[in-house]
Amino acid sequence: MTDECIFCRIVAGEAPGDIVYQDERFLAFSDISPQAPTHLLVIPKIHITSFAELTEGQQELAGRLMMIAKNLAEKCGLAKSGYRLVINCGSEGGQVVPHLHLHLIGGRKLGGKLG
Numbered sequence: 574m575t576d577e578c579i580f581c582r583i584v585a586g587e588a589p590g591d592i593v594y595q596d597e598r599f600l601a602f603s604d605i606s607p608q609a610p611t612h613l614l615v616i617p618k619i620h621i622t623s624f625a626e627l628t629e630g631q632q633e634l635a636g637r638l639m640m641i642a643k644n645l646a647e648k649c650g651l652a653k654s655g656y657r658l659v660i661n662c663g664s665e666g667g668q669v670v671p672h673l674h675l676h677l678i679g680g681r682k683l684g685g686k687l688g
């Protein structure tokens with residue numbers, strides 16, 4: 574937990590979040606500035622600054638993060654129509670919030686360009 578991190582503050586209940594899923598280790602909530610009808614962020618509760626900071630020992634965590642997104646996509650009715658999972662990493666990757674997060678975006682036909 575870092576006091577300056579907005580996502581850590583959501584985890585701690587110190588900042589508002591529209592939480593759609595949580596367990597002991599993970600949290601999912603609505604993006605405050607949705608890019609599509611469904612736009613969720615899935616995060617580990619522990620503060621990991623970016624995808625680049627993941628260690629070999631955190632493979633299970635990374636896999637679980639993806640699996641939670643998959644389950645949420647199904648719950649949101651997106652499994653058939655399709656959706657996109659995005660992890661922005663670092664400044665050139667477009668990462669703005671320095672706490673690892675996986676975007677789950679869907680509910681409309683998404684553009685083909687990734688950058």
Ligand code: AMP
Pocket residue numbers: 579588589590603604605606607614660661667668669670671
């Ligand atoms: P990224 O560019 O991958 O770092 O994405 C950060 C995302 O976090 C953006 O889509 C923001 O709209 C979203 N965001 C920032 N602050 C909040 C917040 N307090 N609650 C929910 N989503 C947020």
Ligand code: ZN
Pocket residue numbers: 574575578579580581582619620621671672
């Ligand atoms: Zn954090």
